[in-house]
Ligand SMILES: O=C(O)CCC(=O)C(=O)O
């Protein structure tokens with residue numbers, strides 16, 4: 001295994017700050033304290049509810065609780081695992097492409113269409129299944145690269161912490177909406193198989209000042225809630241919130257606004273399953289990733305995402321609650337989460353997922 005000195009790509013201590021220029025207009029997001037949510041601070045609970053009904057994105061201050069510290073420290077350690085994996089030859093990485101209608105494994109750069117003209121993305125990512133990381137090696141459902149196996153306890157710890165943070169927020173939202181919190185917890189049991197994964201993304205340094213490349217195309221996340229850690233700019237959100245699911249391009253007029261990385265904080269955003277559960281009361285914000293701005297663009301960009309998703313065999317439907325407008329699908333047999341996520345991913349132009 002290479003020594004620490006050989007890791008040269010993920011060097012957050014060297015990154016210049018996000019440019020302070022009106023050219024790079026950024027979005028104002030609320031900052032919520034994880035500690036206050038754990039303490040059931042009602043003002044903080046109201047604030048998180050408002051943020052999730054609005055844009056569906058907020059910063060989460062991770063300082064204090066053990067789960068927060070695990071994410072803070074663990075994200076950097078996972079990025080180092082990612083740097084080692086991304087440095088492997090392409091043939092080696094392609095041994096881990098997704099199978100079985102799942103999104104776990106490696107996606108090479110260019111595997112996703114970014115627009116109707118068929119232009120392609122230019123970031124690679126690797127998705128590591130939560131379930132395989134939290135069970136003994138002989139029970140795992142697929143092979144993993146040696147450097148992921150070497151860091152399995154780290155992935156297990158990270159997945160459990162991110163999942164618990166996501167569930168804490170969802171519990172607050174359920175109570176605010178009068179949804180029985182058990183309807184949410186039973187659909188997100190950590191030990192049950194789900195599409196949850198840690199995603200390590202690497203985007204290459206920017207080629208030109210005009211930055212025409214798209215690292216991750218315009219999308220809303222498919223799952224319930226996402227815990228994102230990044231160190232360089234590049235993430236953008238669409239200025240207007242929209243609750244329509246699926247389209248590649250924003251369907252309401254607006255503009256892309258930068259989301260400044262904030263040290264010590266995760267960026268939390270809701271996904272389409274949260275919209276579905278609440279019949280559109282909660283919002284899954286549309287976002288994309290382009291190369292980092294100005295001087296920051298000289299570095300390859302790493303991000304570490306954890307997607308909390310409903311368990312494979314639960315029903316994806318509107319839940320009952322006094323704050324949830326009734327919907328047609330409330331009492332009928334609904335589609336199962338695994339199938340629903342597969343179709344959402346296909347609809348986004350992913351060509352690297354397979355139904356075999
Ligand atoms: O890299 C980022 O900052 C965001 C990535 C993202 O939106 C995703 O992987 O769904």
Ligand SMILES: [Fe+2]
Pocket residue numbers: 219220221287
């Ligand atoms: Fe995303």
